[in-house]
Structure formats: C-alpha cells, structure tokens
Amino acid sequence: GETKGRGDSTPGRGGPVQFDPDGELQLEVGAENAIFVVCPRSLARASPVFKAMFYGGFSEARQATGNWRVKLPEDDPEALALLLNIIHGRFDKVPLVLVDSKIYKITVLSNKYDLTEALRPWAKRWTKAFVEHSANSAQVAWIAWELGDRVLLEDMLDDLLLDGSLNEDGDLVSGWDGQPLNSFEMLALMNVVEPLHKKRMEVLTSLLGPINQLLQSLLGVGEPRRRRCVCYSSQLGYSEANVCDAVVLSSLMKGLAKADLFPLPQPEDCPGPLQDFYDRIRGLGNSIKSLDINAGSRGGKRSDHTGCNPSKELLDKINWVWRHDRSVIDEKHKSHLEIQAKKSGFAPAEEDDPL
Structure with a gap:
C-alpha cells in the first residue's frame, strides 16, 4: 500500500522521509533502517549503478507483487539523504557549507554510486573552507581524490607523510588519530599507503x-x-x-x-x-x-x-x-584526478567549439 511520510529529509526522526511524494521505491538505509521514499527513475538517470540495480535484473529490481523495497544497510543515512535531495531537485535542502567529516561520507557514496557529477554545483564551495593542517588529512585526501582536486590531494598526502609515524608493527599511522593508514579503506582504494611509506x-x-x-x-x-x-x-x-x-x-x-x-x-x-x-x-x-x-x-x-x-x-x-618534491602522485593518479575533475567542475573550463 501507499506509504505516507514526512516531507523533510532528516533521517531517523519518525516515519519515512519522502523525497518524492509519488515515489514507487522505498530505500531502507543504514543500521537503523531509515526509510526513504524515492523515484527510482530519477535515481537511475543520475547513477548508472542505481540503474543497473533497479532495472538490470538484479535482486533490487521491482518484484511482481508487494511493495518495492531495497535495503542499503552499509550506507550512511544522512549522507545519502543529501544526495537524494540533489537527485530529486530539492536544492534548498543542500547546505552550502559542510564540515569535512560530512563531505567525506557524501563522497564515499558518490564514489560508490558514480554520482560525482551530481556534486558539481557545490564541490568547490564545500572544499574552499579547508585549511591546511586543520582537518583529518586522510578523510580530506579522499574528498580531494573523489572530486579531482589535485592541489588539495597533494597537500593532504604531504600532511600524512610529514605528520605520520610508524607503530610497533612498522605500519605508517596517521598523526591525527594514530590509526594505521593501511586500515583506512578509502586510502587503500587510492593506492597511496605503500608509496607514502616508501617516500x-x-x-x-x-x-x-x-x-x-x-x-x-x-x-x-x-x-x-x-x-x-x-x-x-x-x-x-x-x-x-x-x-x-x-x-x-x-x-x-x-x-x-x-x-x-x-x-x-x-x-x-x-x-x-x-x-x-x-x-x-x-x-x-x-x-x-x-x-x-x-x-x-x-x-x-x-x-x-x-x-x-x-x-x-x-x-x-x-x-x-x-x-625537494615529496609527491607520491603517479601517472595513474593523475589520470584518475583529471577524469574526476571534469565531473566535479575542478577541471579548467574548456573553450567552446567554434560554430
């Protein structure tokens, strides 16, 4: 049957959150199963990953009977809610300023669902507030990686290199929280931990x-x-x-x-x-x-x-x-950053083709 819910997008406070009042799909998000009512076609247009999930013959596709529900237990509800606001055109609910820890969670999901381009109107403004040595360098390094901001990435990797130390096992650990860098999943995806240790x-x-x-x-x-x-x-x-x-x-x-x-x-x-x-x-x-x-x-x-x-x-x-140059960025890193920068708007504007 029809699921009624709130029109705001604050997860975990009451009943389902309606991103689309006519939405056919309910997402159950996070460990507490926050319910988001969404338009599956909007998600599919924004994300090739969602398109494959909902319309590619996977278990998340709509069944012949019953309500259409998809569980996303590993996703952060607040971060996904922000992305869903963008996808559904609810731009008034997208903050112009965010702390790095929230942007980090958002970019983890934008990477997972290939939604980097959706962040384009806000990406530069969000990262503008970062000040050198003032934030979790590992998290900010990931944000820079996902958005294609090479300058910010170089700065954060340099922070990790200069402020990090070795633990008893010989692992390079963060100077921010003392955690081994090789336990940080997103840094592993970037393939920078071993180059940092070598450098x-x-x-x-x-x-x-x-x-x-x-x-x-x-x-x-x-x-x-x-x-x-x-x-x-x-x-x-x-x-x-x-x-x-x-x-x-x-x-x-x-x-x-x-x-x-x-x-x-x-x-x-x-x-x-x-x-x-x-x-x-x-x-x-x-x-x-x-x-x-x-x-x-x-x-x-x-x-x-x-x-x-x-x-x-x-x-x-x-x-x-x-x-002397302490960079650990190689050609593969540069290629990835160029691709991401074009999606997020960090790449220099290209001249229009002549008519």
Missing part, C-alpha cells in the same frame, strides 16, 4: 646522508672534506687544522646527542614524524663549532678558522632535501 624512507635516507658524510669525513674514514683553515704557523699549521676538525667533530657529536640522534640512526630506526625529525636535525646548525684561536703567527697575521664551520653547507643540503 618516507627515501626522505629519511636523504636527510641522514649529508650528516653521515660529514661524520665519516671528520673521522677519516670517508671522503676528506675540503679544508678551509687559514693557518700561518709553519710549525703548527698541520696540527692546528686537525685540532679544528676535532672541534667540529666534537660539537657535531654533542649536537646529535642533544637531538637524541647519536649514534646516528638508520632510516628504519626513526619511527617518529618526519616533521619532528627535520626540526631536530635543523637545530644542528647552532651546535656545530669550529676552532676559535687567538694565538699570533708569522708576520702578525692570525690563523682564521671561521670558514671551517660546515654548518651552513650541511643545512643547505638538508634544506634542499626538505624542499
């Missing part, structure tokens, strides 16, 4: 490289560093240069110990966030010293060791690594 090891290796190279040269077991000592004493010049190296080595080791990085660790022994690691090694610049000598020498000239301090050169190398 993390690459960055750590590159950051440790210049420090290890300097240590090895000062210990005499690596390539000798270029000496910049200006020693005028013919009798003490050689030993003075060695003393300068010893001062640099000692201060470097003290700086590393102060940063809890001595002995110098291997990349796999650095489980903390990359951002914290970078901040610690950047502080080495204030720790490294060279020989400070005031003794006189030949012709009244003094030895000069101010150019022996390697801190600037070391920090230049470290900062270059840090500024």
Whole structure:
C-alpha cells in the first residue's frame, strides 16, 4: 500500500522521509533502517549503478507483487539523504557549507554510486573552507581524490607523510588519530599507503646522508672534506687544522646527542614524524663549532678558522632535501584526478567549439 511520510529529509526522526511524494521505491538505509521514499527513475538517470540495480535484473529490481523495497544497510543515512535531495531537485535542502567529516561520507557514496557529477554545483564551495593542517588529512585526501582536486590531494598526502609515524608493527599511522593508514579503506582504494611509506624512507635516507658524510669525513674514514683553515704557523699549521676538525667533530657529536640522534640512526630506526625529525636535525646548525684561536703567527697575521664551520653547507643540503618534491602522485593518479575533475567542475573550463 501507499506509504505516507514526512516531507523533510532528516533521517531517523519518525516515519519515512519522502523525497518524492509519488515515489514507487522505498530505500531502507543504514543500521537503523531509515526509510526513504524515492523515484527510482530519477535515481537511475543520475547513477548508472542505481540503474543497473533497479532495472538490470538484479535482486533490487521491482518484484511482481508487494511493495518495492531495497535495503542499503552499509550506507550512511544522512549522507545519502543529501544526495537524494540533489537527485530529486530539492536544492534548498543542500547546505552550502559542510564540515569535512560530512563531505567525506557524501563522497564515499558518490564514489560508490558514480554520482560525482551530481556534486558539481557545490564541490568547490564545500572544499574552499579547508585549511591546511586543520582537518583529518586522510578523510580530506579522499574528498580531494573523489572530486579531482589535485592541489588539495597533494597537500593532504604531504600532511600524512610529514605528520605520520610508524607503530610497533612498522605500519605508517596517521598523526591525527594514530590509526594505521593501511586500515583506512578509502586510502587503500587510492593506492597511496605503500608509496607514502616508501617516500618516507627515501626522505629519511636523504636527510641522514649529508650528516653521515660529514661524520665519516671528520673521522677519516670517508671522503676528506675540503679544508678551509687559514693557518700561518709553519710549525703548527698541520696540527692546528686537525685540532679544528676535532672541534667540529666534537660539537657535531654533542649536537646529535642533544637531538637524541647519536649514534646516528638508520632510516628504519626513526619511527617518529618526519616533521619532528627535520626540526631536530635543523637545530644542528647552532651546535656545530669550529676552532676559535687567538694565538699570533708569522708576520702578525692570525690563523682564521671561521670558514671551517660546515654548518651552513650541511643545512643547505638538508634544506634542499626538505624542499625537494615529496609527491607520491603517479601517472595513474593523475589520470584518475583529471577524469574526476571534469565531473566535479575542478577541471579548467574548456573553450567552446567554434560554430
């Protein structure tokens, strides 16, 4: 028989929600079976997935007798209600501003039912409010993936890379909630968790490289560093240069110990966030010293060791690594983002064809 219900679209508050008063189909949504009365033809026109479900010979198709009901127990009722408002032209019930957690649930369903294009009038406005480091980077990364916003996706993946750390099992975990990224289903669909883990090891290796190279040269077991000592004493010049190296080595080791990085660790022994690691090694610049000598020498000239301090050169190398491209986006990612951007409106507008 006919199902009467409310005209508003707030699920779970009373009886069925009518998105179409003449709707032939009842959707039972979520764990609490919120009932939505909808027009199946409208859903089929908007979504090829719904079209296949309702008119493709599947179990969700209308039976010969009884009411037409379809169960969607895994879907979020509030998120689906918003999509149904869009599909049924009830635009006054679509918020212009949404928090990222709600947009995330909506985009999970827009991906499931191939409804990304339906979000086009609101997509840019919804994501405009996102501020760097202010939200759940994993969820926002998914939103960017679904809407084809490459800039936002790059930012969020970089947040996951810099703020994430390794748990006891060696899994990369979110700096936001401590959950392993490989347990986040939507990130798995994006195929970014393993690239993030690999990129993390690459960055750590590159950051440790210049420090290890300097240590090895000062210990005499690596390539000798270029000496910049200006020693005028013919009798003490050689030993003075060695003393300068010893001062640099000692201060470097003290700086590393102060940063809890001595002995110098291997990349796999650095489980903390990359951002914290970078901040610690950047502080080495204030720790490294060279020989400070005031003794006189030949012709009244003094030895000069101010150019022996390697801190600037070391920090230049470290900062270059840090500024270097950390992107994990590959060509397959780019291709997907281009397709989604055309659906959502994030792609640049194409010029009209000439008449």
